[in-house]
Amino acid sequence: MYTKISARYVLGFDGKQHTLIEHGEVVFEGAVIVFVGRGYDGPVDEERDYGKSLVIPGLIDLDALADIDHLILDSWPSPEVAAGHLWSENYFANNRRDVFSPAERAKVREFALAQLALHGITTYMPIGSEIHSSWAEGLDELVDMARTSRRIGLRGYLGPAYRSGVHVTTAAGDREVHFDEARGVAGLQDAQDFLDFAADLADPLITGVLLPCRIETLSENLMRETARIARERDALVRLHCLQSPLEDGLLLRSAGRSVLELLESTGLFGTRLLIPHGVVIDARNPAAAAAGGPLDLLARHGVSIVHCPLTSFRYQKQLVSFDRFREAGVNLCLGTDSFPPDLVRGIDVGMHLTRLVEERPDAGALADYFDAATLGGATALGRPDLGRLAPGMQADITVVSLAGFADGVVEDPLRTLVLNGTARQVTDTFVAGRAVVVDGALPGLDLESLRAEGQQLFDRMRAAYSERDSRRRDPDELFPPTYPPADIVAPAGVS
Numbered sequence: 001m002y003t004k005i006s007a008r009y010v011l012g013f014d015g016k017q018h019t020l021i022e023h024g025e026v027v028f029e030g031a032v033i034v035f036v037g038r039g040y041d042g043p044v045d046e047e048r049d050y051g052k053s054l055v056i057p058g059l060i061d062l063d064a065l066a067d068i069d070h071l072i073l074d075s076w077p078s079p080e081v082a083a084g085h086l087w088s089e090n091y092f093a094n095n096r097r098d099v100f101s102p103a104e105r106a107k108v109r110e111f112a113l114a115q116l117a118l119h120g121i122t123t124y125m126p127i128g129s130e131i132h133s134s135w136a137e138g139l140d141e142l143v144d145m146a147r148t149s150r151r152i153g154l155r156g157y158l159g160p161a162y163r164s165g166v167h168v169t170t171a172a173g174d175r176e177v178h179f180d181e182a183r184g185v186a187g188l189q190d191a192q193d194f195l196d197f198a199a200d201l202a203d204p205l206i207t208g209v210l211l212p213c214r215i216e217t218l219s220e221n222l223m224r225e226t227a228r229i230a231r232e233r234d235a236l237v238r239l240h241c242l243q244s245p246l247e248d249g250l251l252l253r254s255a256g257r258s259v260l261e262l263l264e265s266t267g268l269f270g271t272r273l274l275i276p277h278g279v280v281i282d283a284r285n286p287a288a289a290a291a292g293g294p295l296d297l298l299a300r301h302g303v304s305i306v307h308c309p310l311t312s313f314r315y316q317k318q319l320v321s322f323d324r325f326r327e328a329g330v331n332l333c334l335g336t337d338s339f340p341p342d343l344v345r346g347i348d349v350g351m352h353l354t355r356l357v358e359e360r361p362d363a364g365a366l367a368d369y370f371d372a373a374t375l376g377g378a379t380a381l382g383r384p385d386l387g388r389l390a391p392g393m394q395a396d397i398t399v400v401s402l403a404g405f406a407d408g409v410v411e412d413p414l415r416t417l418v419l420n421g422t423a424r425q426v427t428d429t430f431v432a433g434r435a436v437v438v439d440g441a442l443p444g445l446d447l448e449s450l451r452a453e454g455q456q457l458f459d460r461m462r463a464a465y466s467e468r469d470s471r472r473r474d475p476d477e478l479f480p481p482t483y484p485p486a487d488i489v490a491p492a493g494v495s
């Protein structure tokens, strides 16, 4: 079946780069694009004109929001309450529990995946969502998530998050990682079982990958085994590291080596490795970019850095810098990590932070950022058929409206979108040719009830921080309101 879509602006791909086609058309047959340009005169079974919209390749989010929200809680703590956001020693040893039942976890995932879809993301690799679990993620949970993902129609790169250690706040108030290697080994087994499950499923929209948690929560054994399995099965590995200056100290204590030394010695550098977030490397430092330095190591080993500009920014971090990583030959792709899963806002923040750090108005070019959200993601996944609109490519397509009065004037449509807008202007998406978002909605999903359920689950998630806090503080103490609550206020001017 042939579907033809058209719009005022279409971003095609000419084999080397994205190109802008005015009054453009995209035609796909089943999952595959057969035509991009103007004046198509072949067969058409279904046709839709999106008017004053921009048609772009579906966005690729490789550190994708996978819970309801966490940043709204933990990105702004005072030093006083920050330690209370971690597990206490006592919770780790005696009181660990799953905050949610399996059915509730599935609902959390549905909420997150619906958000991703509505923000124009067509391909995603979820973040680990383990703080509310008794340890990390399990096989059943990810099997459930794959089911939800297939129902909604996104392209998912999935696997349960596993770890052998957890960050805890000790009774003395220090931050440490406490280990339970048996749990780590069991988690890795689940991860392998999920690879089998995904292979048996034989659904092109579900790919099994290895998603260990942050590097300082892995034993050396778990890193080594991850690398071995990844090579044996040609599976992608995504490993959070190079994101906190604490990592090296913790790893020197637990494994006697630094992050980069461990990536080398455990064989992880020999895998198809994705690393969020890379923010501890300062590429302005000549040693970082020199031969044998961190940038050189990342580039030589074909590592992809998953840059999450909006989230990093909100945790007071940034990549230093996007341009220098790129120039060093490191593949850059993007992630959302937290709410809002809005890569348009992410690109906006990322571009402008790059300009600030490089002190040049032409640094952090929009084209380079947009490439990261599309072509860079495809490179990281080893999928040259994603992230671009051209004949023979997958029909993963996002349609963004520029028709609203509030969008302002259109100059260059991508510049208008990124400078004036957000990903919430997405009206329609297709994944492998199947309509996923239609007129701003997800057919078959009742977003009103999903929102109400999401709010309820979030309230429980927030309340559960108290039982993990070493001082058992009230949620309102751990997350103080912007302004104090009140029942009644005195008339203005009277005190």
Ligand SMILES: [Zn+2]
Binding pocket: 063, 127, 240, 276, 277, 308, 337
């Ligand atoms: Zn992350």
